[in-house]
Amino acid sequence: MLDPQDRIRFEQLVLPHLDSAVNLARWILRNRADSDDVVQDATLRAYRFFGQFHGGDARAWLLQIVRNTCYTWLQKNRPSELTTEFDEEVHQKPSPNPETLATQADERQRLMSALESLSPRFREVLVLRELEGCSYKEIGEITGIPIGTVMSTLSRARERLRQTLTGVPGAAVKEVS
Amino acid sequence: MNCELAETTIHGYFDGELDAVRSAEFERHLEHCPQCQAALERVDSLRVQLQQNDLHEHASPELREKIRKQFAQEISITPTLAWKKWFLLPAFGTLAAAAALITIMLVAIPSHREATLTAELIDAHVRSLQPGHLFDVQSTDQHTVKPWFDGKLDFIPPVADYAAQGFPLVGGRLDVVDGHNVAALVYARRKHFINVFVWPNREKKTVADTSGSRQGYSWVAGQSGDMQIYLISDVAPSDLRELKGLIRP
Numbered sequence: 001m002l003d004p005q006d007r008i009r010f011e012q013l014v015l016p017h018l019d020s021a022v023n024l025a026r027w028i029l030r031n032r033a034d035s036d037d038v039v040q041d042a043t044l045r046a047y048r049f050f051g052q053f054h055g056g057d058a059r060a061w062l063l064q065i066v067r068n069t070c071y072t073w074l075q076k077n078r079p080s081e082l083t084t085e086f087d088e089e090v091h092q093k094p095s096p097n098p099e100t101l102a103t104q105a106d107e108r109q110r111l112m113s114a115l116e117s118l119s120p121r122f123r124e125v126l127v128l129r130e131l132e133g134c135s136y137k138e139i140g141e142i143t144g145i146p147i148g149t150v151m152s153t154l155s156r157a158r159e160r161l162r163q164t165l166t167g168v169p170g171a172a173v174k175e176v177s
Numbered sequence: 178m179n180c181e182l183a184e185t186t187i188h189g190y191f192d193g194e195l196d197a198v199r200s201a202e203f204e205r206h207l208e209h210c211p212q213c214q215a216a217l218e219r220v221d222s223l224r225v226q227l228q229q230n231d232l233h234e235h236a237s238p239e240l241r242e243k244i245r246k247q248f249a250q251e252i253s254i255t256p257t258l259a260w261k262k263w264f265l266l267p268a269f270g271t272l273a274a275a276a277a278l279i280t281i282m283l284v285a286i287p288s289h290r291e292a293t294l295t296a297e298l299i300d301a302h303v304r305s306l307q308p309g310h311l312f313d314v315q316s317t318d319q320h321t322v323k324p325w326f327d328g329k330l331d332f333i334p335p336v337a338d339y340a341a342q343g344f345p346l347v348g349g350r351l352d353v354v355d356g357h358n359v360a361a362l363v364y365a366r367r368k369h370f371i372n373v374f375v376w377p378n379r380e381k382k383t384v385a386d387t388s389g390s391r392q393g394y395s396w397v398a399g400q401s402g403d404m405q406i407y408l409i410s411d412v413a414p415s416d417l418r419e420l421k422g423l424i425r426p
Contacts, residue, residue, distance in 0.1 A: 019233075019234075021236070022235060026234040027234075032234070035234075039240065040243055043247075107230060108231065108232070111226060130227040131228070135192075151194065154188055158188070158223055159184075162219060162223055
């Protein structure tokens with residue numbers, strides 16, 4: 001149990017980042033219900049480990065725990081996703097009829113399925129950079145990717161997403177770092 | 178011709194991760210490299226797509242509530258909570274049954290040590306600061322707070338407002354400490370709350386004045402009339418002593 005002052009610090013520092021936690025978990029797990037469970041579990045872990053948080057970037061600290069909890073969860077429940085490089089099932093081919101005008105909803109759906117077809121390692125760096133606005137340093141902290149390779153991982157992830165969206169076969173982009 | 182920078186440096190540049198010197202260098206290169214210009218446009222339009230399609234998920238109110246409850250549980254894994262919940266059941270009319278239980282507990286529970294009591298009271302203080310837990314009766318009027326305790330306790334706690342002295346009464350509630358129903362009076366001190374726990378001195382010998390601090394909280398304890406009183410807060414111990422001095426049986 002935390003002492004009361006730590007508890008108040010926890011509420012002030014960590015809980016404001018709950019949206020970011022849910023966002024990251026949802027994109028790693030590709031499912032809202034599972035991500036809520038995982039985030040609940042992760043915040044409890046964060047709470048118990050809070051004694052080990054010595055100041056600094058509270059969001060990155062929480063997201064690191066959320067991310068690890070996600071991967072542990074995947075390992076246990078959907079281990080195949082950790083090794084799949086590209087998920088054909090999720091990936092929707094671009095509309096065969098070029099004259100169809102894509103509505104905003106279609107566009108969103110297309111982006112979602114493109115993102116979801118990527119491997120979780122690509123997905124997480126894209127989500128952290130483009131949706132969370134994390135710096136390379138923060139991305140490194142959260143994902144454990146050495147800071148020197150954050151840029152190249154992001155470069156490959158962007159390229160893969162772009163190819164998925166434009167329908168160009170993505171075989172050229174390998175995940176190996 | 179393939180420009181290598183279009184696959185590497187362009188990202189660092191676009192993400193604002195290059196230092197000033199490398200950034201300026203790259204800008205000079207960019208002016209003359211159509212490949213990098215095209216790559217820059219691609220990453221930019223990808224970002225715009227991702228950011229303008231409402232892909233960021235948010236925590237639902239349900240999840241926030243679940244997490245809040247989870248912490249409330251985590252914080253109060255002390256045996257007293259179970260009792261407190263029990264005592265706070267609406268069926269409070271069964272006071273007789275409760276009294277019987279207290280008697281049983283008095284016999285069954287070995288006499289407490291001062292340290293355990295302090296820890297328990299600090300827990301009770303911390304619990305009370307959770308949203309919605311501070312008062313059962315919220316009023317700055319002693320004539321509202323005092324009658325509220327009628328029939329809920331087998332003693333009459335000393336309730337008075339000390340707003341004039343800088344300790345306004347803000348409310349009261351029932352709490353359970355060491356198996357006993359106690360009155361908890363809540364006073365404000367600037368932006369802090371002070372819990373004053375009161376219960377009858379059942380040991381029939383005068384309780385010595387004690388004070389101390391732990392986990393960032395201070396307490397001052399002693400006797401007032403035939404009541405034991407225990408003040409806990411994160412305010413300065415001198416404030417607590419001042420308030421204790423004001424309390425008259």
